Amino acid sequence: MAKTHILGYPRIGAQRELKRAQEAYWKGEIDQQALLAAGSQVRSQNWRAQQAAGLALTTVGDFAWYDQVLNHSLMFGVIPERFTEGAADNKLDQYFRLARGRAPSGEPVAANAMTKWFDTNYHYLVPEFTADQVFNLDAEWLLAEVKEAQSLGHNAKPVVIGPLTYLWLGRGVDDALGLLPKLLSCYTQLLEQLAGAAAQWVQIDEPILGLDLPPEWREAFAPAYHTLAKASGSKLLLASYFSPLRENLPLAFSLPVEGVHIDAVRAPEEVALAAAALCDDQLLSVGVVNGRNVWKTDLARWQQELAPLAEKLGDRLWLSASCSLLHSPVDLATETKLAEVEKQKLAYSRQKLDELNTLQQALNPGAAILPAIGKTESRSEAEVRAELDNTWRTLKYPERAKVQQERWQLPLLPTTTIGSFPQTDVLRQVRKQFRNQEISAQDYDAHLRAEIAEAIRRQEILGLDVLVHGEAERNDMVEYFGEQLDGFIHTGNGWVQSYGSRCVKPPIIAGDISRPNPMTVQWSEYAQSLSKKPVKGMLTGPVTILNWSFPREDVPRAVSCQQIARALREEVLDLEAAGIGIIQIDEPALREGVPLRVSGHNDYFAWAVGCFRYTCSEVKAETQIHTHMCYSNFNSIMDAIVALDADVITIESARSDLRLLQAFSEGERAGEQGGYPNEIGPGIYDIHSPNVPERAELVARTRELLEVIPKEKLWINPDCGLKTRNWAEVGAALLNMVEAARTVRAETSR
Numbered sequence: 020m021a022k023t024h025i026l027g028y029p030r031i032g033a034q035r036e037l038k039r040a041q042e043a044y045w046k047g048e049i050d051q052q053a054l055l056a057a058g059s060q061v062r063s064q065n066w067r068a069q070q071a072a073g074l075a076l077t078t079v080g081d082f083a084w085y086d087q088v089l090n091h092s093l094m095f096g097v098i099p100e101r102f103t104e105g106a107a108d109n110k111l112d113q114y115f116r117l118a119r120g121r122a123p124s125g126e127p128v129a130a131n132a133m134t135k136w137f138d139t140n141y142h143y144l145v146p147e148f149t150a151d152q153v154f155n156l157d158a159e160w161l162l163a164e165v166k167e168a169q170s171l172g173h174n175a176k177p178v179v180i181g182p183l184t185y186l187w188l189g190r191g192v193d194d195a196l197g198l199l200p201k202l203l204s205c206y207t208q209l210l211e212q213l214a215g216a217a218a219q220w221v222q223i224d225e226p227i228l229g230l231d232l233p234p235e236w237r238e239a240f241a242p243a244y245h246t247l248a249k250a251s252g253s254k255l256l257l258a259s260y261f262s263p264l265r266e267n268l269p270l271a272f273s274l275p276v277e278g279v280h281i282d283a284v285r286a287p288e289e290v291a292l293a294a295a296a297l298c299d300d301q302l303l304s305v306g307v308v309n310g311r312n313v314w315k316t317d318l319a320r321w322q323q324e325l326a327p328l329a330e331k332l333g334d335r336l337w338l339s340a341s342c343s344l345l346h347s348p349v350d351l352a353t354e355t356k357l358a359e360v361e362k363q364k365l366a367y368s369r370q371k372l373d374e375l376n377t378l379q380q381a382l383n384p385g386a387a388i389l390p391a392i393g394k395t396e397s398r399s400e401a402e403v404r405a406e407l408d409n410t411w412r413t414l415k416y417p418e419r420a421k422v423q424q425e426r427w428q429l430p431l432l433p434t435t436t437i438g439s440f441p442q443t444d445v446l447r448q449v450r451k452q453f454r455n456q457e458i459s460a461q462d463y464d465a466h467l468r469a470e471i472a473e474a475i476r477r478q479e480i481l482g483l484d485v486l487v488h489g490e491a492e493r494n495d496m497v498e499y500f501g502e503q504l505d506g507f508i509h510t511g512n513g514w515v516q517s518y519g520s521r522c523v524k525p526p527i528i529a530g531d532i533s534r535p536n537p538m539t540v541q542w543s544e545y546a547q548s549l550s551k552k553p554v555k556g557m558l559t560g561p562v563t564i565l566n567w568s569f570p571r572e573d574v575p576r577a578v579s580c581q582q583i584a585r586a587l588r589e590e591v592l593d594l595e596a597a598g599i600g601i602i603q604i605d606e607p608a609l610r611e612g613v614p615l616r617v618s619g620h621n622d623y624f625a626w627a628v629g630c631f632r633y634t635c636s637e638v639k640a641e642t643q644i645h646t647h648m649c650y651s652n653f654n655s656i657m658d659a660i661v662a663l664d665a666d667v668i669t670i671e672s673a674r675s676d677l678r679l680l681q682a683f684s685e686g687e688r689a690g691e692q693g694g695y696p697n698e699i700g701p702g703i704y705d706i707h708s709p710n711v712p713e714r715a716e717l718v719a720r721t722r723e724l725l726e727v728i729p730k731e732k733l734w735i736n737p738d739c740g741l742k743t744r745n746w747a748e749v750g751a752a753l754l755n756m757v758e759a760a761r762t763v764r765a766e767t768s769r
């Protein structure tokens with residue numbers, strides 16, 4: 020009979036208990052004892068849930084006080100020099116110093132960098148290596164958790180990140196692979212200690228097996244795993260997820276491990292290949308329940324597909340979720356906001372455990388056939404592509420630029436901001452009162468108008484050239500649109516960890532998307548009525564809305580994206596008709612959707628870029644389209660960014676050096692020769708810091724920018740939206756920015 024297990028469970032707690040405890044501890048409201056108790060509570064609940072659902076093994080080691088990669092850095096002693104000075108007086112505080120640069124004890128220090136975990140919206144802390152890196156094993160926490168689980172009666176299966184993936188994720192050395200021999204001795208000790216703790220199985224995650232690996236990385240697997248296998252007294256389950264194994268599939272199964280897990284959601288075609296590659300003494304774990312989404316699994320399909328395999332492999336077939344459930348919300352039973360008919364279609368982590376159990380039963384000989392999940396009718400992807408490819412603005416950028424300049428008469432180095440202004444406590448308060456129906460829609464409206472008027476007044480005084488309305492009406496740049504579009508549903512408790520104690524609650528795309536009413540027009544129109552200067556309309560782009568939502572599983576993502584694009588296109592045209600002549604369509608998540616395998620890039624960019632263009636392909640030449648993106652590595656997606664053909668792009672670059680800009684300025688900016696052919700506003704100061712940039716600093720920065728970007732094409736702006744700052748900081752920083760632009764403008768002629 021097939022067995023069941025999972026690769027990991029969310030650690031935030033069903034009511035985000037861990038988040039609350041972490042934040043209370045950081046603020047000094049509770050002591051470490053209380054925090055430790057909250058963590059142990061979450062762990063035991065998670066373990067009990069797995070046991071209650073009849074899972075054969077209970078996964079341990081997926082818990083983290085901040086991040087699982089950081090757990091490993093601490094376990095291997097990968098602690099950069101700067102943390103030894105002013106060290107905290109206990110291990111947990113030292114861990115928080117690495118994670119966030121500060122903790123209740125110890126001196127403040129620059130934290131480890133954070134970046135996205137593969138193609139998810141989860142952020143991990145990047146290991147910082149040095150050329151003479153020393154690794155020292157300290158597995159105290161992990162061993163204690165294994166014992167804790169065992170003492171509660173669980174058959175604990177510890178999970179660790181594999182040595183190659185761990186090295187791959189780090190930075191600081193050119194040859195991370197060169198550190199492997201030293202690191203392996205930590206792993207062999209670790210495996211000995213886990214076997215000593217009576218762990219029958221150890222799960223080793225090597226998700227990089229789903230990437231296009233350089234040959235030397237592929238070749239490093241076999242020797243490394245032979246070393247590990249020799250040391251291990253436990254059986255090893257090698258797990259890969261998020262992406263097909265493809266050319267690495269034979270490699271994965273040839274390693275001396277007792278089991279291999281594959282992601283059958285991302286690569287259903289690999290189930291048969293994996294079964295064929297499986298050795299007689301290996302087991303196969305198939306991840307059929309989607310760990311990245313909220314929809315119920317089509318168990319009937321898997322019952323049918325896996326039946327022959329279940330018969331052949333018996334208990335050598337393990338059923339699992341595709342990846343750790345870290346990326347799914349915790350428990351549908353805690354949902355208060357969703358209607359019963361909606362809940363019927365969904366499964367959060369807790370329910371996914373039950374799905375595994377149901378499938379296990381259904382694979383028993385003689386089990387009844389499971390009911391099929393109804394399929395929806397939707398347009399085909401081919402139809403979508405045809406529509407996207409159809410049109411583009413009639414004039415090319417150089418001609419559009421002329422018409423736009425005639426219309427706006429903007430000075431050289433025009434100044435603007437990215438969209439949002441401070442979300443003040445008062446504003447949050449009022450929003451909450453409105454949600455709780457404590458104030459009327461009219462009162463709420465009046466308050467938002469007052470906020471907008473105030474934002475316009477301040478910008479006029481500051482002397483900015485292109486104004487924004489400030490986004491006071493938006494709680495979140497995706498949720499705001501999701502709430503107004505048909506086809507989305509919104510959960511009350513569908514939280515997923517984003518990083519540390521931060522969680523996000525993505526909307527769910529539940530059907531075909533359409534726009535019943537204009538979404539932003541009244542606010543933009545009102546803001547524009549208050550000023551003679553142009554006020555930018557402000558929209559979140561289709562790719563970002565898609566990538567920050569839970570997608571449908573019954574239609575390709577491109578189909579939903581195009582539906583969102585059509586809704587935004589209607590909005591864009593309504594804005595234009597209402598006299599809004601500059602419209603910004605933000606795409607900060609364009610890069611997030613890029614497939615992990617290079618072979619998928621062209622296809623993704625074709626529809627993602629197509630959808631963006633579709634939102635604005637019908638606007639007049641004199642309407643200026645802006646876009647905004649905030650990350651700092653554009654090199655790999657430069658072609659796509661050029662293809663968006665926005666008249667102006669603003670990007671986050673304040674924190675990176677000018678090398679980033681080389682991507683935008685290379686060649687003679689002819690597009691084909693590389694570089695960005697249209698106008699560009701590289702953020703000139705970092706909004707993530709409360710520090711007010713000095714005027715002289717901004718002048719110098721602007722002069723530097725002029726060395727790589729022609730003066731006609733350079734915009735002056737902060738590097739992202741200002742909603743997380745307060746007005747005092749924003750006012751002072753923008754004043755310096757406007758003054759700096761004036762200074763440099765005076766020494767530059769047209």
Ligand code: GLN
Pocket residue numbers: 437438439490496557605607647648649739740741742
């Ligand atoms: N217009 C948005 C804002 O200013 C952009 C946010 C973002 O880039 N993530 O808040």
Ligand code: ZN
Pocket residue numbers: 437607647648649671738739740
């Ligand atoms: Zn941004």
